[in-house]
Every structure is written in C-alpha cells, then in structure tokens.
Amino acid sequence: MKQTTLYFVRHGEVYNPQDIVYARLPRFRLSERGVREAETTAKYLKRKPVKAVYSSPMLRARQTARIVQGYHPDAPVHFTRRLIEVKTSYQGEPRAVMQSIDWNFYDNRRHPTDESREDILERLLKELAVTRRRHAGEQVVWVAHGDPVIILTLWGKGRPLTDLQAYKGKTYIGHASVTAFTFEPGRELPVQVEYTDPNKQ
Secondary structure (H helix, E strand, O other): OOOEEEEEEEOOOEOOOOOEOOOOOOOOOEOHHHHHHHHHHHHHHOOOOEEEEEEOOOHHHHHHHHHHHOOOOOOOEEEOHHHOOOOOOOOOOEHHHHHHOOOOOOOOOOOOOOOOHHHHHHHHHHHHHHHHHHOOOOEEEEEEOHHHHHHHHHHHOOOOHHHHHHHOHHHOOOOOOEEEEEEOOOOOOOOEEEEEOHHHO
C-alpha cells in the first residue's frame, strides 16, 4: 500500500485590530494579508493530489480551507471540532497579558476546563486515526491553528510536548505554513515530518 500524506496547514493571518487573544472567540476572520497568504499556500498545494480537506470550525480556518479547496474542486471539505483552536480562559485578554506568561497557556492554567498539551494531542490523534483509515494511501489537507500543528509535530518527531515553548515568539510557525506528515502502512509515527512556508519562498 502507498504512503499516506497529511498536509497540516495553519490558517492565514487574522484581522485582529484590538490585538487580543482570540482563541475560540467567534467571527475572527482572515485579514486581507491572510487571504493572500492562504491563496499562496493553496497554489503551492495545487500540484498535490489532494483527496479531501478537513478543517477546524473556526471562521479563519474555514476561510483558509475554502481557498485551498478552490484549487481542488473535487476534494470535499469536512469540518471537525477535533481540529479546533486551543480552549483557554485567556481568550479575550490583551497581548500584554500573554507576553507576561510567555504565551504559555498550559503551565499557567486559570480554569479546570483549560486544555493541556496532552488534551490537544489526544483529539488530534483521534482525528488522525480517522483520516488514515479513510484515506489510506492518499494525500489530505488539514487546516487548523498554530499550537495544534506544533503539538502534532512534536509527537511526530518523538519530542516532549513541553518543547512547544521553544516555538513561541519569532520561531513560531508562519501563517498558512504547511507541515507535511508522511506515514507508512502499519507504522504509528510518521516516517517524515517536513515544514514549508510557501509565503517565505
């Protein structure tokens, strides 16, 4: 059986004039720049034989997914809450508050329902199992959010999830970037994890 490839795309830049932590707050759309970023990434993925697109239900991700689908009209879009943004009680806070804790939602949880890194990985792996079963030997796009992309990357590389903090700041993944996970049949972990930022090429 052929390899299965998952292209995990972060959404484009978000229109956020108040510069707050939007997390799961509704109606945060792509900015004009974010639309251009999504278009660039969609063109990059155009040459891939994508069979389906799965997306977080957040508006910014849905918009990015639709732009990607525009170059793969035969690939259906599915929305799943397993790809949704991090659940955190910091949503709505100004950037200054997050900078004071180094954007570390996880070791500074304020509410029992705040997600941990492990919570996020658990839901991502459930979605991955479904994707690999439905699309064995095919190529698929996921569209979601920065921290989930990094968390799956750390898992795929066998690194501790606490290494997420090393990505905060200037080394954080780019908007509309693509992290490709390549899986061999019968193997849990990917045989390759490759990061690409089409907007920096």
